[in-house]
Amino acid sequence: MTKTELDWNQALLSQWEAHWNRQLRPRLDGLTDDEYFWSPVPDCWNVRPRGSGTAPMRVGGGDFTIDYAIPEPAPPPFTTIAWRLGHVIVGVLAARNGQHFGAPAAGYESWDYAGDSGTALEQLEAQVDVWLTGVRHLGPAGLRAPIGDTEPFPEAPMADLVLHIHRELIHHLSEVCLLRDLYQHTMHTANGATR
Numbered sequence: 001m002t003k004t005e006l007d008w009n010q011a012l013l014s015q016w017e018a019h020w021n022r023q024l025r026p027r028l029d030g031l032t033d034d035e036y037f038w039s040p041v042p043d044c045w046n047v048r049p050r051g052s053g054t055a056p057m058r059v060g061g062g063d064f065t066i067d068y069a070i071p072e073p074a075p076p077p078f079t080t081i082a083w084r085l086g087h088v089i090v091g092v093l094a095a096r097n098g099q100h101f102g103a104p105a106a107g108y109e110s111w112d113y114a115g116d117s118g119t120a121l122e123q124l125e126a127q128v129d130v131w132l133t134g135v136r137h138l139g140p141a142g143l144r145a146p147i148g149d150t151e152p153f154p155e156a157p158m159a160d161l162v163l164h165i166h167r168e169l170i171h172h173l174s175e176v177c178l179l180r181d182l183y184q185h186t187m188h189t190a191n192g193a194t195r
Contacts (some may be wrong), residue, residue, distance in 0.1 A: 008143050008159065011134055016166045020128065021046075024170070027177040028121060036117035047113045048081035062112035081179050084172050085120045086113050092168045093105045093127035096161070099150040101134030110177045128169075135162055 039046060045067035055067030055077075066086045067077070079087075090113075094106035114120035135164055143159040153159060 006138060009136060009138060012143075012159065012162050012166070013132065016169065017132070019170055022139075023103065024173045024177065027180065028124075028173075028187045031081070031117040031121060031180065033117050035180055036085075036120060037080060038179075038183050039080055040179070040182060041078050043077060044080050045083045046080045047086050047115075049115070059109045060113045061110040064113040064115045066108060066111075066113055068108060075149075081117075081176050082114075082120065084176050084179070085124060086111070088169060088172050089120070089123045089127055092165060092172065093124075093131050096165060097127060097130040097134065099148075100161075101130060103130050131165065138162075 037046060043054075046053075047060075047064050047066050048058070050058075050060070050063055051064050053065055053067050056069040058065040059068050060066055063114075064082070066083060090106055090108055090111045094103065094111065097103035098105040112125055138158060143162070144157050146155050147158055147161050148154050153160070
């Protein structure tokens with residue numbers, strides 16, 4: 001590579017790593033189980049102990065399941081931090097890590113969803129690490145290669161998938177941060193504390 005060529009792997013990694021390391025990951029520190037499961041409105045979709053959900057579908061391979069429906073209701077239900085983290089961990093990262101980077105196959109139906117915030121953050125960090133390692137090893141040819149038939153647009157280049165996943169991570173994890181802010185402000189107000 002000459003000095004005039006752009007290192008696309010590095011550019012794509014920097015896009016996500018800067019946001020993760022400087023903004024998102026620090027905002028997840030101290031996430032409590034109360035925040036993780038908190039339902040700010042009635043009938044939220046959540047991660048729940050097996051057999052206790054009320055959504056049309058409750059999927060998962062362990063003691064906890066995630067609320068789900070096919071097709072998704074219109075409008076879609078509001079979702080908790082636990083649900084959003086479950087979506088990111090499984091649907092955004094683990095499934096793609098299995099399809100593209102040699103990790104074990106993963107899906108909503110078989111995932112062992114976290115029953116506490118600490119385990120969820122460990123799962124998130126593990127899947128982020130697998131994703132970043134995979135992207136780092138793609139190289140220019142890997143970024144240009146077609147995604148393949150595991151994705152909706154099989155002829156699109158892998159770079160398109162990397163950009164999509166980074167956008168999904170930034171989007172959904174920013175929602176988690178906003179819900180943490182709402183929880184802090186709501187609970188402080190509810191408990192009579194001043195802000």
